[in-house]
Each structure stands twice: as structure tokens, then as C-alpha cells.
Amino acid sequence: MRKKIYIHDVSLRDGSHAISHKLDKAQIIAYCQAAEAAGVPSVEVGHGNGLGASSIQIGLSRLEDVEMLSIARENLIKTKLAIHVMPGFATINKDLKRAFDIGVDLVREACHCTEADITERHIAFARERGKEVIGALMMTHMASKEILLEEALKMQSYGAEGVVLYDSAGAYLPHDVNEKISFLVANLNIPVGFHAHNNLGMAIANSLTAVESGARIIDGAIRGFGAGAGNAQLEVLVAVLQKMEYETGISLYKILDAAELAQDKILEEIPSIKNLSIISGLSGVFSGFAKHVSRLAKEYELDPRDIFIELGKRKVVAGQEDLIVEVAIDLKKINSTNNSKANG
Amino acid sequence: MDKKQIGFLKKDCADAASWSLRLLDELKNQKLLIAGGTGFMGSWIAEFIAFLNDNHQFNTSVVILSRNTDSFKDEKKHLATRSDIQFISRDIRNINELPPDISYIIHAAASPDNRNHVSNPIETIATITKGTDNLIDSAFKLLNLKKILYLSSGQVYGKNPIQKELISESDFGSFDCNKITAIYPEAKRLAEATCCAYSSQYKIPIVIARPFSFIGPYQSLSKPWAINNFINDALNNKTIRIIGNGEPIRSYMYPADLVVWILKILISGKINTAYNIGSPFGISLKDVAEKIVHIAQTNVNIDIKFNNNDSSHYVPNITLCENDLGLKINYDVEDTIRRSIAWFKLLPEASILE
Amino acid sequence: MKRKKLDIAILGTGNIGTDLLIKVMRSEFLQCSLFVGRNLQSKGMSKAINLGVTVSDQSIDILKENPDLYDLVFDATSAMQHFRHAKVFKELGKTVIDLTPAKVGILCVPSVNLAECLKEKNINTITCGGQASIPLAYALGTVHPDIDYIEVVSAIASKSAGPGTRVNLDEYIETTEKGIQMFSKCKKSKVMLILNPADPCIDMQTTIQATIKDPDMKSIIQAVNKMVATIQRYVPGYKLIVPPTFEGNRVIMTVRIKGLGDYLPSYAGNLDIINCAAITIAEEYSKIFTLTKSEK
Numbered sequence: 001m002r003k004k005i006y007i008h009d010v011s012l013r014d015g016s017h018a019i020s021h022k023l024d025k026a027q028i029i030a031y032c033q034a035a036e037a038a039g040v041p042s043v044e045v046g047h048g049n050g051l052g053a054s055s056i057q058i059g060l061s062r063l064e065d066v067e068m069l070s071i072a073r074e075n076l077i078k079t080k081l082a083i084h085v086m087p088g089f090a091t092i093n094k095d096l097k098r099a100f101d102i103g104v105d106l107v108r109e110a111c112h113c114t115e116a117d118i119t120e121r122h123i124a125f126a127r128e129r130g131k132e133v134i135g136a137l138m139m140t141h142m143a144s145k146e147i148l149l150e151e152a153l154k155m156q157s158y159g160a161e162g163v164v165l166y167d168s169a170g171a172y173l174p175h176d177v178n179e180k181i182s183f184l185v186a187n188l189n190i191p192v193g194f195h196a197h198n199n200l201g202m203a204i205a206n207s208l209t210a211v212e213s214g215a216r217i218i219d220g221a222i223r224g225f226g227a228g229a230g231n232a233q234l235e236v237l238v239a240v241l242q243k244m245e246y247e248t249g250i251s252l253y254k255i256l257d258a259a260e261l262a263q264d265k266i267l268e269e270i271p272s273i274k275n276l277s278i279i280s281g282l283s284g285v286f287s288g289f290a291k292h293v294s295r296l297a298k299e300y301e302l303d304p305r306d307i308f309i310e311l312g313k314r315k316v317v318a319g320q321e322d323l324i325v326e327v328a329i330d331l332k333k334i335n336s337t338n339n340s341k342a343n344g
Numbered sequence: 345m346d347k348k349q350i351g352f353l354k355k356d357c358a359d360a361a362s363w364s365l366r367l368l369d370e371l372k373n374q375k376l377l378i379a380g381g382t383g384f385m386g387s388w389i390a391e392f393i394a395f396l397n398d399n400h401q402f403n404t405s406v407v408i409l410s411r412n413t414d415s416f417k418d419e420k421k422h423l424a425t426r427s428d429i430q431f432i433s434r435d436i437r438n439i440n441e442l443p444p445d446i447s448y449i450i451h452a453a454a455s456p457d458n459r460n461h462v463s464n465p466i467e468t469i470a471t472i473t474k475g476t477d478n479l480i481d482s483a484f485k486l487l488n489l490k491k492i493l494y495l496s497s498g499q500v501y502g503k504n505p506i507q508k509e510l511i512s513e514s515d516f517g518s519f520d521c522n523k524i525t526a527i528y529p530e531a532k533r534l535a536e537a538t539c540c541a542y543s544s545q546y547k548i549p550i551v552i553a554r555p556f557s558f559i560g561p562y563q564s565l566s567k568p569w570a571i572n573n574f575i576n577d578a579l580n581n582k583t584i585r586i587i588g589n590g591e592p593i594r595s596y597m598y599p600a601d602l603v604v605w606i607l608k609i610l611i612s613g614k615i616n617t618a619y620n621i622g623s624p625f626g627i628s629l630k631d632v633a634e635k636i637v638h639i640a641q642t643n644v645n646i647d648i649k650f651n652n653n654d655s656s657h658y659v660p661n662i663t664l665c666e667n668d669l670g671l672k673i674n675y676d677v678e679d680t681i682r683r684s685i686a687w688f689k690l691l692p693e694a695s696i697l698e
Numbered sequence: 699m700k701r702k703k704l705d706i707a708i709l710g711t712g713n714i715g716t717d718l719l720i721k722v723m724r725s726e727f728l729q730c731s732l733f734v735g736r737n738l739q740s741k742g743m744s745k746a747i748n749l750g751v752t753v754s755d756q757s758i759d760i761l762k763e764n765p766d767l768y769d770l771v772f773d774a775t776s777a778m779q780h781f782r783h784a785k786v787f788k789e790l791g792k793t794v795i796d797l798t799p800a801k802v803g804i805l806c807v808p809s810v811n812l813a814e815c816l817k818e819k820n821i822n823t824i825t826c827g828g829q830a831s832i833p834l835a836y837a838l839g840t841v842h843p844d845i846d847y848i849e850v851v852s853a854i855a856s857k858s859a860g861p862g863t864r865v866n867l868d869e870y871i872e873t874t875e876k877g878i879q880m881f882s883k884c885k886k887s888k889v890m891l892i893l894n895p896a897d898p899c900i901d902m903q904t905t906i907q908a909t910i911k912d913p914d915m916k917s918i919i920q921a922v923n924k925m926v927a928t929i930q931r932y933v934p935g936y937k938l939i940v941p942p943t944f945e946g947n948r949v950i951m952t953v954r955i956k957g958l959g960d961y962l963p964s965y966a967g968n969l970d971i972i973n974c975a976a977i978t979i980a981e982e983y984s985k986i987f988t989l990t991k992s993e994k
Contacts, residue, residue, distance in 0.1 A: 055849050153462065158459050317894050319890060433757075
């Protein structure tokens with residue numbers, strides 16, 4: 001029997017970062033229909049940082065969460081409607097209940113990779129409501145495999161039905177993937193997954209390493225449509241996994257059609273590895289920061305690379321976008337003192 | 345709780361009493377302390393003793409010791425307002441003086457919810473180990489003390505490496521103690537060793553029971569255990585999801601049996617002996633799910649995901665209790681699930697998960 | 699004449715309660731007559747015993763039985779427990795400063811509405827993020843009374859968030875949002891909390907962003923500076939690190955809160971700021987309380 005790999009499509013969530021969270025109705029309809037036709041198992045929809053994260057800090061969504069989810073719901077039948085939820089942004093009362101009323105099927109409960117216990121209540125609530133729940137550990141390049149296992153075991157105890165390691169900064173090399181994924185696979189009762197970013201050009205290679213290390217859930221985005229340099233390119237994943245004789249249940253031709261459609265109707269540009277993405281990956285900074293850094297670098301007349309390096313030194317985690325302003329102001333001060341010294 | 349629910353519990357108690365009265369004779373006119381008495385097991389003991397007092401003149405009184413007795417008092421008014429049930433709101437780690445006329449103690453203080461164990465492991469260890477130590481130490485001064493029953497856990501057996509179908513009281517496997525999931529069983533093992541130490545050094549009469557798995561009234565469907573999830577999903581018309589292959593074998597004792605077993609082990613169990621409590625009728629998770637769907641008369645799907653190869657057995661061998669204490673099982677798998685579902689259907693939707 | 703200190707009781711012996719104890723012992727207006735909780739073996743309890751404070755593990759019951767021993771209570775337990783405690787204190791006629799997010803009583807930010815709160819019997823200190831951000835939101839509201847939207851992000855060190863905080867993130871968010879709206883009169887608010895595990899620990903940092911059309915930056919800066927100075931009187935570690943800046947279409951400012959390092963190290967500015975607020979309320983209360991007593 002060919003081994004099954006569950007492909008989870010994050011295009012309409014992680015991709016939101018790439019277009020400053022400006023998904024519109026027509027785009028959601030078109031993509032959901034295309035994904036449904038291709039047999040994609042689940043489609044994640046929402047703001048780049050997930051439910052309840054539309055904010056000045058991270059970026060304001062064009063559409064409210066409930067609008068995005070309702071539109072997606074109407075256009076998905078067999079394909080599951082998924083959400084990304086980070087405690088600290090979304091709450092049960094304000095956000096989860098409404099999302100569940102709309103009919104979300106699958107919940108990714110996400111947190112920084114060392115903070116799994118903040119997901120306990122949300123996971124319990126989602127399970128009680130009969131939702132499928134997968135735990136998501138983000139920025140996992142920042143923690144050792146032992147710590148990741150500990151946190152994953154917590155999520156397993158809370159009722160998570162899988163745990164996905166996020167390489168949110170695109171900082172992994174294949175041997176890191178192998179080390180961490182195989183350790184988790186050997187020690188958990190629930191399936192393990194991997195979520196790649198392509199900052200160092202490793203998204204597909206890392207995803208395949210994850211599969212060969214025992215991961216059963218792989219995240220992908222159409223044309224790589226995701227934060228920073230993008231995610232593992234979904235249609236490439238499907239093709240490569242097919243060649244390696246894994247079963248994804250996704251029709252290759254139809255997912256290629258979906259890619260064409262996304263390129264025409266949704267993507268502002270096809271994700272590529274820009275200089276900044278490389279620096280971001282090397283310094284281990286959350287990929288979602290890219291747009292903010294570029295904008296503020298321009299405004300404060302700074303080299304964006306310096307900002308990334310400084311953010312990496314300060315060990316920022318997802319959600320700390322306000323620190324970019326502080327870093328910019330600090331760097332600006334240093335520059336001006338240096339300049340005045342040079343001039344004086 | 346409404347009349348229907350109380351009536352349901354009375355029926356269970358009457359069924360339990362119908363075969364066990366003569367076994368429990370020694371309980372008459374005794375004063376019983378239940379540490380951790382507001383939980384699932386404590387509630388059942390209180391319920392059953394109240395029934396024995398009302399219908400069979402047991403004249404047994406109960407003292408419930410718990411860190412927080414308020415929600416018990418709110419939710420179980422029919423028990424809380426009785427004169428034969430008293431309360432002490434204290435943390436078991438700080439109890440010093442116990443009511444002097446206590447003759448029996450059941451130590452049931454420790455949350456079995458594995459979510460708490462991983463979110464708050466330090467507190468978990470402290471409550472189980474320091475709590476056990478302090479409770480027994482306090483009991484030392486009781487003049488009328490006949491026996492202490494420590495409710496340990498079937499989890500102390502660790503992994504069941506030889507895949508025995510039934511785990512008996514000496515079948516210890518091992519586990520990695522340096523793991524977050526080992527916190528609870530390791531603490532329970534240390535607590536058992538603490539019992540052994542007090543029994544050896546001060547000759548305090550202690551008996552141990554190792555409960556396995558249960559389902560029925562006073563359990564919450566929000567607990568993160570397979571059968572609780574399955575019933576919750578079935579009653580809410582949601583697909584039942586099995587993460588692994590559905591092959592792990594478990595067994596479920598109905599609490600009307602459990603309560604008799606606990607009390608009998610308390611009064612007649614041999615000192616320094618550990619007894620398994622649970623149902624010997626193993627059933628695979630897949631079959632549990634199918635039975636639930638059938639009994640609940642829904643047509644929800646069962647989705648088996650085959651994400652692991654776990655086919656472990658967690659079913660007790662109970663011949664020790666059967667042979668030495670004359671205990672028996674009155675509810676088979678079918679009865680247990682049928683009665684449980686009937687109970688959960690009686691609850692208003694919101695309180696099922698409380 | 700030497701003023702008699704106000705007798706206060708502390709209910710809850712976790713990090714918050716223990717830190718409060720140390721602050722009370724330093725106060726020239728307050729003294730702790732009872733330090734009560736459930737577990738005599740907790741770290742807080744042993745600290746209190748070492749400090750020679752009267753302790754009890756009978757929690758609310760001992761306070762119920764001995765109302766003469768104290769004039770005011772700090773409740774540092776949990777929201778769930780405060781709902782029960784509030785009824786008890788109401789019956790006893792005791793003033794309680796509630797440090798849980800239960801929101802039973804009036805929401806208090808000392809730099810804004812202290813006088814008004816002192817008339818009440820149940821005073822709530824909102825949340826740590828609320829104490830850091832609401833005064834600034836209020837300052838913005840005094841300049842622009844019709845702000846559409848205010849957003850607050852706080853980052854705190856993972857180590858400073860105990861199990862209680864972690865399981866109650868939802869309550870933290872909802873309570874702080876309510877406070878922001880109430881005090882600034884803005885139409886909508888959003889609050890986020892980030893736990894950062896970086897080692898060494900980060901100090902608590904809170905950023906306030908507001909959507910304001912044509913902001914009067916001069917007045918804003920003036921109002922904010924004035925407010926920061928007021929807060930610094932009772933929270934010495936409170937510092938404006940990004941002054942009000944108009945950037946894009948938002949006004950953004952950031953404060954950093956370094957703790958006093960009383961019970962937890964100085965990174966726990968989140969714990970410090972809410973406790974400093976509570977102590978200020980109690981000290982002010984002691985002034986009027988003694989007054990009414992001596993008048994009798």
C-alpha cells in the first residue's frame with residue numbers, strides 16, 4: 001500500500017502575509033472552488049497570524065474573519081475548512097465560538113514553540129465542540145528536539161490529534177528537520193507534521209526530509225504563496241510526492257490549474273527568495289515580519305538587513321511586530337551619532 | 345441536579361446494594377473520611393453511603409475533605425445538605441488535626457486529568473506525594489483508625505511489555521521517568537512507596553487500590569479520554585475520530601460496581617496489599633466506538649486514522665478481588681455503555697461537559 | 699503624632715500575593731495582619747512565616763471568622779474564586795482590592811480615577827497590561843475624545859507568566875479591552891499578549907497604537923508625558939521608550955516596565971505594575987479610612 005501524506009493547504013492564510021492581509025471575496029471563492037476540485041484535504045483561511053489577529057500591529061485584514069470563513073464555507077464541500085488560532089490573539093468568546101458557528105472543521109491551535117500550555121483551554125473547547133484539532137508549534141528552530149517533544153506531548157495530552165512543527169523563519173536545513181521530526185515521530189502517538197518556509201531555498205527539500213523522517217502532515221501553499229519567501233510550493237509537493245509514490249489524494253492536473261488561477265487572481269507577485277528573505281532566514285526572524293521591515297527601513301532610511309540582524313539578536317517571536325519600530329528608532333540614533341562623530 | 349438524575353443514581357445505588365449489603369456490614373456505624381472527596385470517586389462513595397443510610401440503616405457518616413468544596417455543595421445539594429455528610433475545606437498538604445472519631449480513610453485526592461499533569465506538573469507531584477505523606481501522618485494520631493485505603497492508579501504498572509491481556513498486581517513494566525507524561529504515574533508510585541514506609545515504620549494499616557478506567561455518572565465528557573470523547577461526539581452527532589488504528593484494548597467499569605469495590609477493599613483488603621479495580625472485559629477502541637454509535641442510535645461516522653501502531657492492553661486482572669474479597673462485576677461492556685449513555689442523555693447540554 | 703497603619707489581609711499566596719506582602723511591609727501606611735491561602739507549604743507562605751507575618755491556610759474562612767483583624771483585603775486568588783469571595787466581603791462590609799480579572803467591582807487605574815474608586819467597596823485592578831496601557835489610552839482620549847480604534851500589544855517574559863495567567867489568557871484579553879474602551883472612550887479596542895521565552899528574560903513591554911485622523915501630536919505628547927510622570931510616582935520602573943510617534947496612519951508609543959524586583963526578579967514588570975497600583979489604592983484608602991475612624 002502506498003503511504004498516505006496529508007497535505008494541508010495554507011495558501012489563504014499564510015499567503016495573507018504576502019498581500020498584507022488583503023484577500024477579497026472573489027479570490028476566496030475562486031481558490032476554494034479550485035482546491036475543492038483538486039481534492040485538497042483541507043484549506044486554511046484567514047489573516048496571516050490567524051483568527052482574531054487582524055490589527056494595526058500585524059496588519060488589518062480587508063475582510064472580517066467571519067466574512068472570510070463564511071465565504072469559504074459556502075465553497076467547500078469535501079475539503080475541510082481550517083483555521084489557525086493563536087491564544088493571546090483570539091479568544092474563545094470573541095472568535096472561536098463564532099468560527100465554529102460558521103462551520104469550521106479543523107483547528108490549528110498555534111503558539112510559540114515553548115509555550116504549549118497556553119493552548120490547553122482552546123484545544124479542550126474545540127474538542128468538546130467536536131472539531132478536529134492539530135497543535136502547531138511555531139518558530140521551532142529556536143528550541144531543541146527534547147523541548148519540542150515536551151511541548152508536543154503537552155498538546156497530545158490536551159487532545160490534539162496531531163502536532164505540526166513550523167519552520168516559521170525558514171531557518172531549517174534538512175538535517176535539522178530529520179533530527180526533530182524523527183524524534184517526535186518516535187515518541188508521540190499522534191501524527192507529526194511540518195510547515196516549511198523557503199527563505200533558504202529549502203522548503204521542498206525540507207518537506208521531503210520531513211516525510212522521509214516519518215511526518216504524515218505536510219503544509220503547502222499554492223505557488224508557495226506565504227509569508228516572506230513563501231511556503232513549500234503545493235503543486236510541486238504534489239508532483240514530487242507522486243513521483244516518490246506517496247498518496248496525497250490530490251489531482252496533479254487540477255492543482256496545476258489551481259496554481260494558474262491563483263497566479264492570475266490572487267498573487268501580487270510570485271514568491272521568490274529576495275535578499276531580505278535570506279537574511280531573515282539566517283537571522284531566524286519570523287517570515288511575517290518582512291513587509292513591515294521593508295516599509296520601516298524606507299521610512300527611517302535604514303538598511304533593512306541591519307534591522308533583521310538586530311531583531312534576530314533580540315530573539316523576537318511572532319506577534320512582536322511593534323519591536324521593529326523600536327529597533328528602527330534605536331538604529332537611527334546609532335547611525336546619527338556615528339555620522340555626527342564622522343563629521344565632527 | 346434534578347429529580348430524574350437523582351432517581352437515576354438511586355436506581356444504580358439500589359442495584360449495587362442488592363448484591364453487596366452483606367459484604368459491607370462492617371461499615372455500619374463508622375465514620376469515614378474521604379480525602380479528595382469532591383471528585384468522581386468521592387461523589388459516588390458519598391452517594392452510595394447516603395443510600396445505605398436511608399434504606400438500610402447503616403448509620404455511617406462521611407467527612408469530605410477537599411481543597412474546594414464549594415462547587416460540590418452547589419451541584420450536589422441532595423448530598424451537601426444531609427446531616428450525615430460533613431465537609432472540611434483544606435488542602436490535603438496542610439491538614440493537621442483530623443476529626444478524632446474517624447475510623448476509615450479513603451485517600452482519593454489527585455486529579456486524574458492528564459491535561460493538568462502536563463500543564464502543572466510541579467503541583468501534580470506535590471499534591472500526590474506531599475499530600476499522601478501529610479494525610480497519613482495526620483492519621484497517625486487517630487485512636488479509632490481501622491484502615492486507610494490509598495487510591496493509586498493502574499498507570500503505576502508502566503508499559504505492558506509482554507502485552508499481557510490482563511495486568512495483574514505484580515506485572516510491572518517500566519517507563520522513562522524523565523518525561524512529562526511520567527509525572528503522574530511516578531508520583532503515584534512514590535505515594536505507594538510512602539504508604540509502604542508508614543506501614544512499615546509506624547504500623548499504620550494501609551491498603552492500596554489501583555483503579556483502571558471508568559465511565560458513567562459523575563464523569564465529565566470533557567475529559568480527554570477516548571470513551572468520553574466518543575460519547576460526546578456521538579451525542580452531538582459528530583464524527584467519532586480514532587487517532588490510531590482502533591486496536592488498543594481498554595475496559596470500563598461502571599461506577600455502581602466501582603463504589604462497592606472501593607468500600608469492600610477498604611474494610612476487608614489485606615494490609616500492605618494492592619488490589620486492581622476495573623473491568624476485566626477488554627474491548628478495542630474501534631469496538632467501543634461502534635457500540636456507542638449503536639446504543640446511542642445515531643448514524644455518526646467512525647473515522648479511524650491509523651496514525652500509530654499502538655495496540656496496547658490496559659485491562660486489569662481482578663481475580664485477587666474476586667477470590668479474596670468476594671467481589672464481582674455486574675455490568676458488562678454493553679450494560680456499562682448503555683447505562684452511561686442513558687445518564688448523559690439526562691443532562692442538559694451545557695452541563696454534560698462540566 | 700504617629701499615624702496608626704491600616705491593617706490589611708492578603709488572600710492568595712502565589713507570586714502576586716507574596717509580592718504584595720513585601721510591598722506592604724515597606725509601606726508607611728499599611729501593615730499586613732493576615733496572609734492567607736490554602737497551602738502552608740507554598741513558597742509564599744514560608745516567605746511570610748520567615749517575615750513573621752501571621753499566616754493561615756483557612757483562606758476565606760479565617761477572614762470570615764475574624765473580621766476585626768483587618769480593615770481591607772487584597773484578593774490575589776483567581777477570578778472564579780473572587781466571585782465567591784466578593785459576596786463574603788460584601789456581607790462583612792469590607793473593602794476589597796481585587797487583583798483577579800473578575801471585574802466584580804469598579805475598574806481602577808490609580809493615575810486616572812483613584813478618587814472615584816475610593817468611594818467603592820470592591821475595586822478591581824483590571825490586568826497588568828491594562829495598568830500599563832489604559833492611562834496612555836486615557837491620555838489620548840483627553841486630546842481626541844472620538845478615537846475610532848486603540849490597540850494594545852504587550853510582550854512579557856514567559857517566566858513571569860504562571861499557570862494561572864496561562865490558562866486565563868482569554869480573560870486577560872477581554873478584561874483589558876473593556877478597560878481600554880471605558881477609559882479612553884474609543885469605539886473599538888483590541889488587545890494582544892505575547893509570551894516571549896528569550897533568555898535572559900525580556901522586560902515587560904507594551905505598545906499602544908491608535909487610529910487618529912489628523913492627530914494633534916503636540917498635545918498628545920504633552921498629555922502622555924504628564925501621564926507617564928504621574929504613573930512613575932507609584933511605578934518607578936515605568937518608562938516611555940518610544941514616545942508618541944505618528945507613523946503611517948497610526949499614533950504609536952511604547953512603554954517598558956521594569957519591576958522593583960521585590961519577590962520575582964525585575965523582568966516581572968507585569969506583576970509589579972498591578973501590585974504597585976493595588977498598593978497605591980490601599981495607601982490612599984488608608985488616609986481616608988483613618989480619617990473617618992478618628993472622626994467617630
